Amino acid sequence: MTTSKFEPERFRSSAYLATIDSAAAPGHIHISESSLTALFREAETGYPLEICGLLIGCINNGNWLVHEIRPVANLNTDRAADRFQLDPTGYQTIDRELRGTENEIIGVYHSHPDCPAKPSPTDLDNAWESFAYPIISVCEGKTTEMLCWSVNTKNNRFQNVRIVKIA
Numbered sequence: 001m002t003t004s005k006f007e008p009e010r011f012r013s014s015a016y017l018a019t020i021d022s023a024a025a026p027g028h029i030h031i032s033e034s035s036l037t038a039l040f041r042e043a044e045t046g047y048p049l050e051i052c053g054l055l056i057g058c059i060n061n062g063n064w065l066v067h068e069i070r071p072v073a074n075l076n077t078d079r080a081a082d083r084f085q086l087d088p089t090g091y092q093t094i095d096r097e098l099r100g101t102e103n104e105i106i107g108v109y110h111s112h113p114d115c116p117a118k119p120s121p122t123d124l125d126n127a128w129e130s131f132a133y134p135i136i137s138v139c140e141g142k143t144t145e146m147l148c149w150s151v152n153t154k155n156n157r158f159q160n161v162r163i164v165k166i167a
């Protein structure tokens, strides 16, 4: 097996591999081309640091419908791509803003600078049930891939969520 410059050895460790379920998630994530463009731009602008933010929208029949993305400060300025710390004040402000609207926070995105778009054990530890977790891989400042994950609560592993682009 070759080791890619952008796949650090730890991503093949049993601890990392154990975060991923072989089955795909039953739900899909629906996201617009313009939201994707904004996500990639933010991930590239933040490089080589990890960026993070919230997905705003609604959950319908187990599918995540993203209406908006909102950057939130990452309090962890480490580029290690194995932990990020979403600013709780930013979270609370947005959560409060959404009260009484039909939108809610439905997920958390973050970038992995020079690392694959696969989850780390820390990502799993911090993941909430029913949230969608897109991870954007940014290599040498360019977005190479985005994968989305959600937790299967039966075995506490991430399942891959199919990304459906909408207009």
Ligand SMILES: [Zn+2]
Pocket (backbone or CB within 6 Å): 081, 082, 083, 110, 111, 112, 119, 120, 123, 135
């Ligand atoms: Zn991560």
